[in-house]
Amino acid sequence: xxxxxxxxxxxxxxxxxxxxxxxxxxxxxxxxxxxxxxxxxxxxxxxxxxxxxxxxxxxxxxxxxxxxxxxxxxxxxxxxxxxxxxxxxxxxxxxxxxxxxxxxxxxxxxxxxxxxxxxxxxxxxxxxxxxxxxxxxxxxxxxxxxxxxxxxxxxxxxxxxxxxxxxxxxxxxxxxxxxxxxxxxxxxxxxxxxxxxxxxxxxxxxxxxxxxxxxxxxxxxxxxxxxxxxxxxxxxxxxxxxxxxxxxxxxxxxxxxxxxxxxxxxxxxxxxx
Numbered sequence: 001x002x003x004x005x006x007x008x009x010x011x012x013x014x015x016x017x018x019x020x021x022x023x024x025x026x027x028x029x030x031x032x033x034x035x036x037x038x039x040x041x042x043x044x045x046x047x048x049x050x051x052x053x054x055x056x057x058x059x060x061x062x063x064x065x066x067x068x069x070x071x072x073x074x075x076x077x078x079x080x081x082x083x084x085x086x087x088x089x090x091x092x093x094x095x096x097x098x099x100x101x102x103x104x105x106x107x108x109x110x111x112x113x114x115x116x117x118x119x120x121x122x123x124x125x126x127x128x129x130x131x132x133x134x135x136x137x138x139x140x141x142x143x144x145x146x147x148x149x150x151x152x153x154x155x156x157x158x159x160x161x162x163x164x165x166x167x168x169x170x171x172x173x174x175x176x177x178x179x180x181x182x183x184x185x186x187x188x189x190x191x192x193x194x195x196x197x198x199x200x201x202x203x204x205x206x207x208x209x210x211x212x213x214x215x216x217x218x219x220x221x222x223x224x225x226x227x228x229x230x231x232x233x234x235x236x237x238x239x240x241x242x243x244x245x246x247x248x249x250x251x252x253x254x255x256x257x258x259x260x261x262x263x264x265x266x267x268x269x270x271x272x273x
Contacts, residue, residue, distance in 0.1 A: 025117040026125050033129025037095055044091070044133060049140040052087045056080065056145055059205060070207045071238045077152075080145045081235040082204035085228045087141045088163055089199055092134030092170040093177075094191075096126050100178030101187055109271060119265035123175065123258060130171030131164065138163060158234030158243065165250040166227035172257035179270050198224045203232075208240040223253055 037044040060076045070078045103109040112122070153159065181187045202224035208216055219225050226246035233239040265271070 022117055022121050026121040029125030030128055034132050037133050048091050048137050052083050052141045053144050056083050076149050080149050081232040082228050084138050084142045085231040086199045086204050088134040088138040088167050089170045091137040092130040092167040093174040095133040096130035096171045096174030097178040101181050119262040122265045123261040126175050127171040131167040134167040154237035155234045162230035169254050172261050175261045202228050204228055
């Protein structure tokens, strides 16, 4: 009876501890996610930065003579914040989606699901890992671009809000796509036919106000537009949309995506089968 009572007490302690936030598990998962891309920094940080800078050089040099100003801002200065935010978005998505998909393909996803780590810790660790990579790439791109372009800061708050919120949303989107995808072809299709077109058609290289009405309306339903437009507002103080509306849309999108990620981790959809 005494041994049985001791076992029951131990089980209650374990259940009680598991119900709390597992800081050690969260910290370990986050450390794993950051070290995973930092060990190959040339591929995960330097290469995306170089690609983005090449975009900048091509557009800024090729269009310099034909496009003088956009919304009263020189084209080279207008282009820079859009490219920085685009780099943040694409790399935040790439980090979480590749991490989960590789774990599934290699069969070691069980090493993540077996430990006493809840869906909350998994979601936060993965998303923060993706955010870290996206923000680091953005910093590298910004530092390099503003060696050649006059830099300015209109609102630190808006730069911080839109960079963090955008990175979080794309990290969560990467989690969902990584769980859904069963092979690398699926992920390549999402990246090439969804993520890249939405970032390119979000006002990164142009002002939405210069588009025909149909394409303006199409852009207004693109969530990536509000991310890039808000980030550009923080840098230059110009915008093509209502900034408050963009902040509300991003906040709601992040809340919904976080809840979805936690629900899917808890259900084990395409992870435990």
